[in-house]
Amino acid sequence: MKTTVSRRTFIKGGLAGTVVATVLPEKKSQAATFEGYPDGxxxxxxxxxxxxxxxxxxxxxxxxxxxxxxxxxxxxxxxxxxxxxxxxxxxxxxxxxxxxxxxxxxxxxxxxxxxxxxxxxxACLTSCFVNAYTKTPEGAVIYNPNVCVGCRTCxxxxxxxxxxxxxxxxxxxxxxxxxxxxxxxxxxxxxxxxxxxxxxxxxxxxxxxxxxxxxxxxxxxxxxxxxxxxxxxxxxxxxxxxxxxxxxxxxxxxxxxxxxxxILNYVKDFLGIVPMVLTVWPALFAGFHLLATRKDWLKNKNEDTHEEE
Amino acid sequence: MRFFSHQRPELPIVDHVKPDGSQWTLKEKLWLGLSGSDYFKQFFRNPVNWLMIGIFAVGIPLLFQRYIYGLSAVTHASNDYPWGLFLGFGLFGMVPLSASGFMLGTTVELFGRKDFHPIERLALLNGLLGYFFAVIFLEIDLGMWWRLYYPMIVSLGPAAVLFLVAWHVATYLSVQVAEVLPALFEWIGWLKGKRIIRSMTLGLTIAGIILSTLHQGALGALFTYAPAKVHPLWLSANFQWIHFFCSSIFAGLSMVIVSSTLIRNFAGWRCDDEFKNSLDDITIKLGKGCSLAMITYLVIKVVAIAHDQEWAYLLTGWGSYYLLELGVGVVLPMFMFAIGVRNNRASLVRFAAVIAVLGIVWNRLNTSLVCFNWQLYQEIPHWKEVWITITIYSLYFLTYRFIVYRLPIVYSWKGEK
Amino acid sequence: MRTRKKMLQATLAIAIGGILLWPEPGRTMEAADAPETVEINSLARLYSGVDFNHAMHTEIASCVQCHHHTTGGEVTDPNCIRCHAKSGEADTVSCKECHSSDRFSKDDLSKRDNPALYHIDKPGLKGAYHLNCVTCHQKTGGPTGCQDCHTMTEAGEKMFQTGQHAPSETTGGEHSGH
CATH class of the missing domain: 3.30.70.20 (Alpha-Beta Plaits)
Structure with a gap:
């Protein structure tokens, strides 16, 4: 029983990790070296x-x-x-x-x-949150009306x-x-x-x-x-x-x-802070919480020990 | 509310049981314990309701027009100004004014400041409704509104700023629903539900602050896609997200001050003594928070101008307009907050909050409309667009009032909870 | 595709080449040896062809102004002199022999990929005609309107949505983007 559970958890975690690894960083690493299609x-x-x-x-x-x-x-x-x-x-x-x-x-x-x-x-492509735009290897920037929601950010x-x-x-x-x-x-x-x-x-x-x-x-x-x-x-x-x-x-x-x-270069400053906020904020604010409520916690603890005595 | 008289001491409803020991039914709770005819009498006696009826009488047909004949029937259909009032006010204005939820959630739940507790639920509700109606505004503006969920499931563009906004507003909206649910559960008497939510409070609050930091900032970052369009004074590629995030702090707090003032003055019957007695004190503390956030905001604004070497722009006509916006919308209320706090004058803080709320809406409209395409021409929205915006805002007002009248937001539930 | 192109080339040869029969090659051609008129119609589709009065133009312009170095005349353009100062008369002076009528086709583009090629920017036949004629007409006050030289055909009116295909007052109003 135990092995099944841990294996399932492992697969879940692995899947999530793979999804994150394949979806998120790929774009960035490509973007760093991409100089446009040579035959565009x-x-x-x-x-x-x-x-x-x-x-x-x-x-x-x-x-x-x-x-x-x-x-x-x-x-x-x-x-x-x-x-x-x-x-x-x-x-x-x-x-x-x-x-x-x-x-x-x-x-x-x-x-x-x-x-x-x-x-x-x-810029239209990089600003689109439903990937409606594609830069083709032939050089065209084409648009897919089937996924567009009409937000007009492009x-x-x-x-x-x-x-x-x-x-x-x-x-x-x-x-x-x-x-x-x-x-x-x-x-x-x-x-x-x-x-x-x-x-x-x-x-x-x-x-x-x-x-x-x-x-x-x-x-x-x-x-x-x-x-x-x-x-x-x-x-x-x-x-x-x-x-x-x-x-x-x-x-x-x-x-x-x-x-x-x-245009994307102007947006990168913000995109860069996103992972930072996502990872640092939880720990930071949980820490604040513990500090701020420490007195209450000590008080409760004291009361508990008194009761036990 | 003249119907709540000495003849009916059981009203307004604060408990599951009537004085005679029988239970209030849900229907009675919805009608505020009044008979149908009494309810409508008090409803039509209120001039605000007549104003609402007038607004809706024109606004609803206009909404039909928008959904049957397209956006061009009610807006100027401008390709130069793709975002008009629906987003300029409805999204970019409503969202910062709704930052109150995460602000007070964090203050009370994370920092353990129980003294803010009487206003916490109002702040959470203010947040929830603001976000919800921002989404309603979005649904009016989106060309293919029926595809609202596409960025979630159908076609994902995770590298776009709007993707962040979409996901975070959606998630945060759920967080806020969860945060406000305890009030609903108390009111309908489902205590198990309330306990479940209570156990998740800390997680929800931390999720709230992460999501808020990111999407308040992301709304500003959206304009960094237009570095050649927005006037340089209103756009800073490096600091735009901090500007938007930082200003949302005092925007949200000011909005709660405004909203609590209105409730205390016009729905005093609904407030309990704890709320009424602590409100002045809380208002002044919130005012202190506002003035601190505002001075921070001003400093970052100046840093942005210095960083981008934009001093010369301040001497132009646009510069005067910029200084006017900052002066009237931020510096003036900042000093009023500070003086109000120092002299313990809640009324001055309240007045400052009204100015701050208008100031922040002004700033968002400037960024998204007035100073957008400043080199082309100024777009003046179609009157129908203005009217629809007012209509949706009126709907927001009515929903807000409907909930505050009923759920234990500004009063404590006397019954089992 | 191939047969179509061959047919096109054959037609071109008949249409233009037929009237470009030149006398025995000498060092420099004489304007007097040139044909009176040249019918330029190989590309005619949206507009009818042009009956080009060659004789009249030889009176107001020198050969090199249109034929570059091919007629063997003195080359003055500093860019051309570099190679063509003494290249003499060419085997052919017909426009279409050098200016491709299928400009921007895959074939045409791949030929231009040759790294040894200097003339990577040689206009196609249609471009050569118009650049030559219009540029000079602009400078000398000659006619420059499209229909001054060739009338629009039925196909042209259809594409330009003019004449009998013109938008009527009532149906043309589908504009909303003001």
């Missing part, structure tokens, strides 16, 4: 090439079967739309948007396409304000966001619909490492044409979609104050 794909967006034709928006809408837009995709009045003082952004009807920027001192406007940048260490965490929520649905809401055409194209090694649609090859698709080479080559060979910076090379720990620009990035709507390290 990306896109290099060259602002000097974009002419604002909105072909990418149209192609995205078609590929992702998004709802009909308010205005046709060849209507360029959308560039003048302003909401809350902001240019157009992604929402539940569009995964990508092109905006026009009139830069002082430049005789022609510049256009910037926004979409998910598919970070190397995505939208809080995304430094580029990309994920949007289908607020209009009461029974089937979900996060709406660019997935690099993962299901229909990227998985098979094909470029996303927007890249294929771009007439100007303002969007260059390829392995992220290769794109960095291409970007540096463009800057090196035509230094007058480009800012000496590839936006996304280091921003928030690196992104799969990167940008080249002819003017300082903050003049064309980029947030140049985003950190140069993964």
């Amino acid at each position: 794909m990306g896109v290099l967006v060259d602002l000097t090439r974009c002419v604002g034709c909105r072909s990418c928006e149209a192609a995205c809408n078609e590929e992702q079967k998004l709802p009909q837009p308010d205005k046709p995709f060849d209507d360029f009045s959308v560039f003048d739309e302003i909401h809350h003082g902001q240019k157009r952004r992604t929402d539940e009807t569009r995964y990508t948007v092109v905006n026009r920027y009139d830069v002082p001192g430049l005789d022609h406007p510049l256009f910037r396409k926004i979409q998910c940048n598919h970070c190397q260490e995505p 939208m809080i965490a995304c430094p580029f304000n990309i994920p949007t929520f289908k607020y209009s649905s009461a029974f089937n809401p979900r996060i709406m966001k660019c997935i690099f055409c993962y299901d229909t194209r990227l998985k098979e090694g094909r470029p996303p619909a927007c890249v294929e649609a771009c007439p100007q090859e303002a969007l260059t698709f390829g392995k992220r490492n290769k794109l960095l080479e291409i970007g540096r080559q463009r800057i090196r060979e035509t230094p007058d044409k480009y800012e000496d910076h590839i936006y996304g090379e280091h921003e928030v720990g690196g992104t799969a979609w990167m940008y080249l620009s002819s003017v300082p990035f903050d003049q064309v709507g980029f947030d140049t104050h985003v950190p140069k390290e993964p």
